[in-house]
Amino acid sequence: MIKFLLENINIKDENLIEKAFKGVIKEKEEKIAGYYDLPFTSKELLRDINFDANEIVVIGIGGSSLGTKAIYSMFKDKFKIKKMHFLENPDPIVLSRKLQNIKRDSLFFLVSKSGKTIETISIFKKVVEYFGFDFKRDKNLIVITDKNSPLEKFAKYYDLKFFNVPSNVGGRFSVLSAVGIVPLSVAGVDVSEILSGAREMIDGFFARKEDHILKKAVFLYENREKYNVNVLFSYGDFFEDFNKWFVQLWGESLGKKRDEERVGLTPVSLIGSIDQHSFLQLIMEGKKDKTVTFLKVDNFGVNLKIPDILLPYLEDTDFVNGTYLAELINKECDATYEALKQQKVPVDMIEMKELTYENVGKLIIYFELLTSLVGVLLGINTYNQPGVEVGKKILRSKY
Known part of the structure; x- marks a missing residue:
């Protein structure tokens, strides 16, 4: 099970929802x-x-x-x-x-x-x-x-x-x-379970049961000048390579020239709670040009408890004694989410009950659909990468 929660994300033109939806239907039906x-x-x-x-x-x-x-x-x-x-x-x-x-x-x-x-x-x-x-x-x-x-x-x-x-x-x-x-x-x-989750998500989307994806895509498009940096803040080290996949998907798909205009939304990958001690300061008090998507797992499946050990001079940390590390990292996620919401930063939360093959299949399709929807609204070819090809040609000339 995955829950999707949108905060501080409101859209102005409801007609763009239908435009984006029809755009991906066209891509699907015409095998684009x-x-x-x-x-x-x-x-x-x-x-x-x-x-x-x-x-x-x-x-x-x-x-x-x-x-x-x-x-x-x-x-x-x-x-x-x-x-x-x-x-x-x-x-x-x-x-x-x-x-x-x-x-x-x-x-x-x-x-x-x-x-x-x-x-x-x-x-x-x-x-x-x-x-x-x-x-x-x-x-x-x-x-x-x-x-x-x-x-x-x-x-x-x-x-x-x-x-x-x-x-x-x-x-x-x-x-x-x-x-x-x-x-x-x-x-x-178990790739069959991954595919099963992906099927459920894509069927639900085209049956209009996952319109939160459409709403988010429209918000990102309407606010592309103000919020042109999109942060994926994933809580768990096991998400690090998934974040890298997201960065390629988002950056290579949406960073394009449309005639002479350069368009695109810049992806940033963060891992919680590590990056709370670095990049978070920039989001909290720096330029308000970022949206933040939080990704968390409720049940890590490992019950590692913080020992109830009292150490001299370290009493300020004792309030978490006896609780689980999974609880700590998730409460840090929730606290950061609330802090950014208070600062009126556009945030949304993707919350998995547990890390399962089926849920990951859904997650993959979610981000692929979101990328395609934003590409439709930007009026670009989401699926080519002409900028990358330029560098390849230059490389050949150097040999």
């Missing part, structure tokens, strides 16, 4: 964006997942790894899941250390939608050299890519198992495609 269908179609992938491995390695960057890593990070300490390694950045120090900790008989997933992502293929070449792979003999490599991409051709050449990403599903919207579903399933994640 294929992620709307993934909660239903991706269950077919489960029939083809019959691999076994002690550990899993994902070689990919951005949308090819962030969503998968986000789900893994949320559940790796909660359930019995096989260890996953993520090779993302061509940082030679970190990559050297990670390679030393990877077993050769791990199942490797090479993930690139285009099939020619320079960081991914470069890291893959290093993996091949490090482990001495012979593709005619070694079959512990699975490819996930676009149909007819160079990477698919590579996989066919060596008779390697491969999965395709639907052509109308961009990387940052692809976590519920083979990109996330296949490696996570092999790791032992």
